[in-house]
Amino acid sequence: QVQLVESGGGLVQAGGSLRLSCAASGRTFSSNVMGWFRQAPGKEREFVAGTRSGSSKSYADPVKGRFTISRDNAKNTVYLQMNSLKLEDTAVYYCAAGFGLTIATMSMAKKYDYWGQGTQVTVSS
Secondary structure, X not given: OEEEEEEOOEEEEOOOXXXXXXXEEEOOHHHOEEXXXXXXXXXXOEEEEEEOOOOOEEEOHHHOOOEEEEEEOOOXXXXXXXXXXXXXXXXXXXXEEEOOOOXXXXXXXXXXXXXXXXXEXXXXX
């Protein structure tokens, strides 16, 4: 079992930055694949970024060059640094954990086993 708690969401102006955190507890963190997803009102949940226990990382095209995912295995925490935020980044952001995912499957929400409760990110003009 893995418990995930996100934090760091809030209201920010376009062009600003936020850093989301996801604290994990339970099953060995370092062996997880950790991902960030988001869901805007009226839209499906979409992949944002993911990282495996090593250095493998994957990003969705809309956030490449602006968002950075990182993990601190000693703190059982994964981060999402979001820079140059745009209005269209407004969504609820979810942290997720899975096992055995590959770079090819990291973007697939159904492959993840555990989810956090979500944190709201609102970008204003």
